Amino acid sequence: MDLKKQAEQILEAIGGKENISAATHCVTRLRLALVDEGIVDQEKLNNIDAVKGSFSTNGQFQIVIGQGTVDKVYKEFIALAGIGEQSKEEVKQATAQKMNPLQRAIKTLADIFIPILPAIVTAGLLLGINNILTSPGIFFDEQSVIDVYPQWSDIANMIIIIANTAFVFLPGLIGWSAVKKFGGSPILGIVIGLILVHPDLLNAWSYGEAVKEGNVPVWNLFGMEVEKIGYQGQVLPVLVASYLLTQIELFLRKRIPDSVQLLFVGPIALLVTGFLTFIIIGPITFAIGNWITDGLVATFDTFAWLGGLIYGGLYGVLVITGMHHTFLAVDIQLVGSTGTTFLWPMLALSNIAQGSAAFAIMAASKDEKLRGLGFSTGVSAWLGITEPALFGVNLRFKYPFIFAIASSAIAGLYISSQGVVASSIGVGGVPGIFSIVAEYWLDFAIGMVIVIVLPLVGTFLYAKRKKDV
Numbered sequence: 001m002d003l004k005k006q007a008e009q010i011l012e013a014i015g016g017k018e019n020i021s022a023a024t025h026c027v028t029r030l031r032l033a034l035v036d037e038g039i040v041d042q043e044k045l046n047n048i049d050a051v052k053g054s055f056s057t058n059g060q061f062q063i064v065i066g067q068g069t070v071d072k073v074y075k076e077f078i079a080l081a082g083i084g085e086q087s088k089e090e091v092k093q094a095t096a097q098k099m100n101p102l103q104r105a106i107k108t109l110a111d112i113f114i115p116i117l118p119a120i121v122t123a124g125l126l127l128g129i130n131n132i133l134t135s136p137g138i139f140f141d142e143q144s145v146i147d148v149y150p151q152w153s154d155i156a157n158m159i160i161i162i163a164n165t166a167f168v169f170l171p172g173l174i175g176w177s178a179v180k181k182f183g184g185s186p187i188l189g190i191v192i193g194l195i196l197v198h199p200d201l202l203n204a205w206s207y208g209e210a211v212k213e214g215n216v217p218v219w220n221l222f223g224m225e226v227e228k229i230g231y232q233g234q235v236l237p238v239l240v241a242s243y244l245l246t247q248i249e250l251f252l253r254k255r256i257p258d259s260v261q262l263l264f265v266g267p268i269a270l271l272v273t274g275f276l277t278f279i280i281i282g283p284i285t286f287a288i289g290n291w292i293t294d295g296l297v298a299t300f301d302t303f304a305w306l307g308g309l310i311y312g313g314l315y316g317v318l319v320i321t322g323m324h325h326t327f328l329a330v331d332i333q334l335v336g337s338t339g340t341t342f343l344w345p346m347l348a349l350s351n352i353a354q355g356s357a358a359f360a361i362m363a364a365s366k367d368e369k370l371r372g373l374g375f376s377t378g379v380s381a382w383l384g385i386t387e388p389a390l391f392g393v394n395l396r397f398k399y400p401f402i403f404a405i406a407s408s409a410i411a412g413l414y415i416s417s418q419g420v421v422a423s424s425i426g427v428g429g430v431p432g433i434f435s436i437v438a439e440y441w442l443d444f445a446i447g448m449v450i451v452i453v454l455p456l457v458g459t460f461l462y463a464k465r466k467k468d469v
Contacts, residue, residue, distance in 0.1 A: 003069075006050040007076035010063065013045035017081040024085070025074040030063040037061050046396075052373045055391020057322060059103070064373070064388055103322065110325035111181050112239070113332070116173040117425075119166045120332065124424030126163035128434030130156055131423060135438035167424070170336060171196045171231055171238040178239055184246030188266060192245050193238050195274055196282070201230035204286075219278075226279050229286075233336020235329050236285035237277065244281070245273040292330070293337045300342055305417040308346060312412015315350040316405045319386055320395070331425050340421035340437060345444060348384075348422075348432035349415070350408040353451035355381030355429065357400035358389040360459035365469040384428035397468065400459045407454035411447040418443040 011017060014034060021033040034040070037056055045054055045063070050073055053064040065073050078085060133156040136144045146153040166173065175193025180186040202210060202217055207229055210216045217228040231237045248269040256264050300307045318324040327343060334341040355378040362374025370393075377389035394401040420443050426435025436444045463469050 003050070003072050004076045004080075006048060007073050007080055009048045010045065010051065010073070010077060011080050013041045013048065014061070014063075015039040015041075017083070020081050020083060023074070023078060023081065023083060025065075025070050028064060028066055028070055030065060030070060030074060030077065032061045032063070033059070034061050049369075052369070053377065053388060053392025053396075055387055055395075057387050057391065059107075062387075062391075064377075064392055066376075106322050106325055108181065109329055110322070112174065112177045113325065113328045115177045115180075116166075117328070119173060120425045121427060123163045123166040124422070124426035124435040125431075126159055127423045128426065128436075130159045130163060131438040133159070138438055138441075163424075167233060167336060169194065169197060170233060170235075170332065174235065174238045175242050178242035179246050182243055182246035184242075184249045185266070188245060188249065188269060189242050191270060192241050192273055192277075195270075196231040196234075196238055196241070196277070198230065201228055204230050204232040204234060221279075224279075227283065228278075229282075231282060231286060233333075234286060234289055235333045235336070236289045237282045240281050240285055241273055241277045244276065245269055248272055289333055290337065293333055296330070296334070296343075297338065300416065304419070305413050308412035308414070308416025309409050310412075311343060312346040312350060312416075313405050313409030315347055315412075316354060316386070316390070316401065316408065319350075319390060328425075335424055340423055341425070342416065342419075342421045344422045344425050344428075345415055345420050345432070345436060345447070346408070346412040348426070348428045348435075349411045349444075349447050349451045350405075351381050351384055351386050351429045352448060353404040353408040353411070353455045354386045354389045354394060354401075355379070356407075356452050356455040357404040357459045358393045360403075360456045361393050361397065361400055361463060361469055363456075364460050364463035367469065370469060382429045383431070397463070399462050399466070400455070403455045403458040403462070404451075407451050407458070410454065411450040414450065415440075415443055415447040420444050420447070 010030070014020070014032065015036065019035045019039060021035055023030065023032050025031060040054075040061065042054070045051055050065055050069065051063055052066055055062055055064075132138060133145045133152055136142050136147065139145060140148050146156050170193075172190050172193035175189035175191070175196075176186045177189070179189025179192075207216070218225040219228055249265055252265045252268060253261060315324060318327070324347075327347070331341045331344045331347075334343065358374045358378035358381060360374075362371045362378060365371050365374065374393055377392050380386070381389040390401065394404060418440065420440040421437050422432075422435045423437050424435055426432050430448070433441060433444055433448070
């Protein structure tokens with residue numbers, strides 16, 4: 001393959017070098033910030049040999065090239081465009097300028113939570129292993145593995161400690177990522193997060209019982225009583241505290257000489273933020289977070305099937321808009337507050353449905369390029385990354401997307417009506433079953449069958465009838 005020629009064709013199809021604000025690449029894709037995505041010749045782009053698909057998300061236009069080839073095409077591409085190599089962060093900054101306030105807010109949340117996702121997903125998978133060892137009725141009637149083989153109990157205990165750490169110290173993870181995103185010192189973000197879960201504070205999970213018994217510990221600050229509670233598993237308190245901490249830090253750094261910043265900036269920023277968080281920010285955001293959690297739980301308790309139908313069907317639409325990132329924070333809040341989440345299982349099934357629809361296009365098509373694209377994007381979706389399947393295949397033909405969201409709506413209705421929950425966020429696809437609470441494995445497996453069979457058969461038969469692939 002003549003890579004220079006391929007790069008020339010890509011540059012021409014996207015509107016020439018004048019249409020490029022910034023360009024970088026990841027393992028498989030060119031990631032471009034374009035001046036005007038509307039002038040991209042999509043048909044010409046899709047017919048280029050090196051291009052396996054393209055889509056736009058969060059203000060970035062991404063062109064799927066493939067591992068091992070994309071970096072070579074990128075070098076030819078930037079040489080022809082007359083631009084230098086740029087980082088992903090520089091491209092993100094270029095795309096952010098074109099976003100409206102809502103899009104920027106969603107992007108901010110995504111930029112905060114996506115970096116800590118590997119820790120959360122790992123915790124979910126390890127919790128799944130712990131569930132296998134400790135849940136009764138999986139391998140033995142009314143007994144767990146550790147009941148039958150007690151020698152495994154300490155191994156299970158060690159696993160749960162390793163798995164739970166990400167959630168026990170969740171505010172520390174969020175504080176690091178949030179302060180980094182807001183432009184402050186990440187180490188101070190870690191500290192403010194850990195302050196909120198200090199072992200001398202009343203554990204947030206014990207707060208409800210302490211209120212009932214009337215023994216919530218307090219600080220007495222010159223006659224003002226402040227509850228001495230921690231914020232384990234909470235999202236909002238550390239987010240707001242991190243923003244305030246960053247603003248104070250940046251304010252001080254502009255006004256305090258470099259030679260003494262170490263003595264004043266960190267201590268003042270942490271002290272002021274800590275006091276304001278325990279006195280004002282924490283109680284208010286703690287209440288808001290609990291209202292959100294209680295409202296969602298009450299809604300799904302009362303109208304479980306309807307909630308599952310709506311969320312299961314709409315999740316694929318949310319991915320298109322990028323708004324699905326906001327529900328990552330909700331899932332983390334649910335896990336932190338209640339120990340489980342009923343939203344994430346529907347996310348996993350929605351991803352599987354999009355992958356199944358892409359596989360159907362692969363099976364129905366006679367075009368080798370489209371078959372390869374259907375296979376690669378289908379595998380990606382089944383492993384939790386749906387954007388390539390969505391934008392590269394399913395939305396391109398429209399009906400695969402419709403079959404996918406309809407199927408995930410049906411599956412969402414079923415698993416919600418059965419009360420399926422996950423112990424944590426895991427891999428949002430086929431491996432997601434390991435994050436489901438063990439007693440609901442069968443119901444989740446039935447949901448998986450729905451989102452594998454219905455989109456696959458429906459899309460395949462319709463594609464054969466329409467003859468457009």
